[in-house]
Amino acid sequence: MTTIRAEEVRIPRYARDAVARHERVVVVNHDRPAFVIMHPDDTAADSPTARRGRPLREALGLLASAALPDPGFADDMEAVLADVGPAPDDPWARS
Numbered sequence: 669m670t671t672i673r674a675e676e677v678r679i680p681r682y683a684r685d686a687v688a689r690h691e692r693v694v695v696v697n698h699d700r701p702a703f704v705i706m707h708p709d710d711t712a713a714d715s716p717t718a719r720r721g722r723p724l725r726e727a728l729g730l731l732a733s734a735a736l737p738d739p740g741f742a743d744d745m746e747a748v749l750a751d752v753g754p755a756p757d758d759p760w761a762r763s
Contacts, residue, residue: 687706
């Protein structure tokens with residue numbers, strides 16, 4: 669994380685007040701979200717170490733109880749791939 673001093677940035681009072689009320693402030697650049705300003709106390713829930721999703725034991729139990737695909741599923745998928753062609757290396761790249 670990078671830390672800067674408050675006097676090094678210009679944040680309007682209404683934005684500072686919103687952050688003080690634990691509201692996230694989205695800063696846009698060219699009508700697109702560029703970054704979010706949020707209260708430091710609210711970052712703990714969003715940290716990469718915060719637990720998300722189901723416990724592993726529960727997820728594995730759900731997978732174990734799921735129905736198996738029918739025997740022809742793999743053949744169907746191969747037929748679809750043959751019709752569509754190979755997947756691109758980067759599906760998000762613009763062509």
